[in-house]
Amino acid sequence: MNLPTRLILAGWFLLPLASTEAAEPAPTKPNVVIMIADDVSWNDFGCYGNPAARTPNIDELASQGMRFTKAFLTASSCSPSRASIITGRYPHNLGRAAELHEPIAANLAWFPAVLRQAGYYTALVGKNHMAAEPPAAGQSPPAKPWDLVDPGVTPDNHGAEARWTSTLKNRPKDKPFFCWFASLDAHRNWDADKEWVAEKYGPKHQPEDVIVPPFLADEPATRQDSASYYNEVTRFDYFVGEVTRTLAAEGELDNTLILVLADNGRPFPRAKTRLHDSGMKTALVAHWPEGIAGKGVTTSSLVSVIDIAPTVIEVAGAEVPETVQGVSMTPIFQDADATIRRFAFSEHNWHDYEAHGRSVRDGEFLYIRNSRPTMAWQGPADSVRSPSHQRLRRLRDDEKLSEAQADVFLAPRPVEELYKTEDDPNQLHNLAFDPEYKQVKSRLSKVLDQWTQETGDAVPEHLTADQFDRETGESLKPGKGSKHPRGTPPGGPNDAIHIHQAGPR
Structure with missing residues (x-):
């Protein structure tokens, strides 16, 4: 890491060596812009x-920054x-x-509150x-995270961009800035x-040109969808692109860390809410000319989206709160081969339907455990x-489903699943009961056990x-004048909101 970059990351500046020397101005703190798509799978960008x-x-x-090929979400749910x-x-x-x-x-x-307190x-x-x-009685309210909250929707753009x-x-020009630009694209309904x-976006995509994954039906309705x-x-x-061009016009592009990602997989069968890569892997593109070494860099270093918070806080020169469980990605910005974690963990909890699934990845294998296999x-x-x-x-x-398509409806499901992801990118071949991979499964199962214990996870009764309705997707109406009861959240039995251990990394 070169000296200017270290100074920027730390948020420090050099003092003059002698009183007769002119004082050097403090380096400008980097700006940060996160642009997050809604319901977009990792391989639905051209650069992937x-x-x-x-x-x-x-x-x-x-092409001018860094592309992560092993970035994972913690939940495939908005x-x-x-x-x-x-x-x-x-x-x-x-x-x-x-x-x-x-x-x-x-x-x-919340990390935006930390940044706001840092100016x-x-x-x-x-x-x-x-x-x-x-806050509970006697508890201080949390620090305010936002100076501006704007839903962003206009009559001619319901994508919120x-x-x-x-x-x-229109931002204040005397402060560094953090912007969380969150699209409603591509959430249903379209x-x-x-x-x-067309003058902005080009021609519409045509049904005959789309890529249909093996777990969907390659038919006209699916292609139009x-x-x-x-x-x-x-x-x-x-x-x-509009944001990038605006940053350049404002003279802020080189000093701005841009991160582009999505919150979960595409809203199609066997994607959104799944623990498999189609749901839980995310595209992650980073651009920061003053802080990333090289251009057009691809990194296969394993990262989790919980690593974004400590990264941004470190870039801003602020102190990472003890509640943060992630680890900073800044070493990868300087060395694409750097390792910051050995494991990435993900969860599948209630999203319209009862669920409790957990997974761990080591960059080569994906191990899944399902507590609701029926x-x-x-x-x-x-x-x-x-x-x-x-x-x-x-x-x-x-009775015309392929094996891949049938997995959408499979019940009961295996309690355990294991995949070698490079060889099986769609995770269609479960190795959990293959004797050749017995040791791999045992190793990752123990890692998941350790993470469960150390972070306070649980399977409430x-x-x-x-x-x-699982067949139609239509709402199940509760009794007149009542609401659907909520169950116990997965960390509830262990008071996991007060557990800050990260588990194995």
Whole structure:
């Protein structure tokens, strides 16, 4: 690491050697911009090898920055994933926020609040989906994370991106800034199709050009569904480019760490909410000319999205709170071969349907443990309602599913799954009961046990039950005047909100 970069990362400056020398100005603190897509799988950007995806602006950032090939989410579910990123903690260590639409425990620090206290202007524009529980009696309220919160939706853009660039232009010019730009693209139901502006986004994606994964039906309804999804990804990409061009025009691009990623996999069967790569792996592109060594760098170093919080806090020169369980990625910015962790852990908790699954990756193997094996992992309700899922359902009823497609409905499921991910990128061949991989399974099972114990995870007796029909995706109406009861969150029995151990890394 060269000296200027070290100074920037530490947030320090050199004092003059003698009083007669002119004082050197303190280096400007780096700005940070995170652009997070909604429901986009890791391989649906062009720079990750999808020949049908049109993402020229993200591809350009990758060509000038760093592309991570082994970055993993902690949850393939919108709000738990975002809450995990914003706190640097595993979902079960967040309290009720381990489950969809639930708030984060009041005692936990959010990294934008740390930046704001360090003198940053902080703005959230777009999808929020994160809330803090009110403090208990006698408990201090959590520090305010945002100077600006703007839902970002305009009449002609329901992707929530239209005010990203104006936020940059109108920010206070006397402070470093952190912006969390959160798109609603590509969340169902699709709206980019009817809001399409060809002069901005180019031609719409055509059904015949999309890539259909083996666990979907390669038929017209699925292809049209996928083309509409691709359109949302391309609209997100356009605004990534608008932000990058605005930063350049403002003279801030070189001094800004940009991170582009998604909160979970695409909203299709066997993706969103899955522990497999189609749900839990994320694209992660980093761009920071003053802080990343080299251009067009690809790194296979293993990272988790809980590592974003300590990275950004370190870049800002602030102190990482004890509640953060992640580890900084800054060594990888200087050396693409650096190792910051040996394992990445992920969770599948309630998202429309009862669930409790856990996984660990070591960069070569993926090990999954399922505490609700009698239940299918069919995907969330919006995916179940989709044309893609309903076409699979008809094929199932006609007994015409392939083995890969049948996994969408499989019940009971294996309690354990093991995959060698480089050889099996879609994780279709379970090695958990292959004698050749007995030692691998045993080793990763022990690592998962250790993580479970040290971080306070648990399988409560009463988890939150299904709130949607597993066949149709339609809401299961509770009794008149009542609400669906919530179960015990997975970290509840062990008071995991007060456990800050990270487990094996």
